[in-house]
Amino acid sequence: MSSDLPLLIHNASILQPDSNLVLGDVYIQNGTIQAIAAELNANEFSGSRQTVKEIDATGLTLLPGVIDPQVHFREPGLEYKEDLFTASCACARGGVTSFLEMPNTRPLTITQAALDDKLKRAAEKCLVNYGFFIGATAEILPDLLEANPVCGIKIFMGSMHGALLIDEESLLDQIFSKGDRLIAVHAENQARIRDRRQQFE
Secondary structure, rough: OOOOOOOOEEEEEEEEOOOOOOEEEEEEEOOOEEEEEOOOHHHHHHHOHHOOOHHHHHHHOEEOEEEEEEOOOOOOOOOOOHHHHHHHHHHHOOEEEEEEEOOOOOOOOHHHHHHHHHHHHHHHOOOOOEEEEEEEEOOOOOHHHHHOOOOEEEEOEEEOOHHHOOOOOHHHOOOOHHOOEEEEEEEOOOHHHHHHHHHOO
16 A cells, blocks of 8 residues: 555544544545544545545554654664664654754764765665754864754763863854854753762762
8 A cells, every 4th residue: 555645544532732632533645634523534535445544543642743852873883772773763663753863973973974974874764754963073163054954053061072072161152153053052061060070989
């Protein structure tokens, strides 16, 4: 059965914008919800039950796909932990239809070339929608503002080590003062983290 067939879901507990659940049917065509009602018949939409894919969702809850804006998948470089295929399988299983992934892979996603590599891998392996952050480093590479497509810049002010850690105010000022990209921040104070670790060692 073709995946682009119209879809009619029956007997679902449908999550509403006001957080209430209502029991009913949902008709979807061309990726868009066309109708929601207590009861829908496939013949109303196609004239033939053979041209509409139907799913009985009795006992199941139907809700919008979740967007996870911060994931740490491990490809490339750390695939023994997880890769884009297994991670996107877990997303689909849990109702996550889109994810935005962080740059701390190996190599780090700090250049257009590294981003292109991730995008190619994702196109071949991912079962859900995806986007990637580009990581800021102390070098403040031109790709930070020029690489595309990215969902934003990721800055680790703390809880990080290596090239992705930026805990100098002058460098942070340079990054925040340029461009208009969304910036996601790990906003910890790295000096305080070091001090606290020493207290408990």
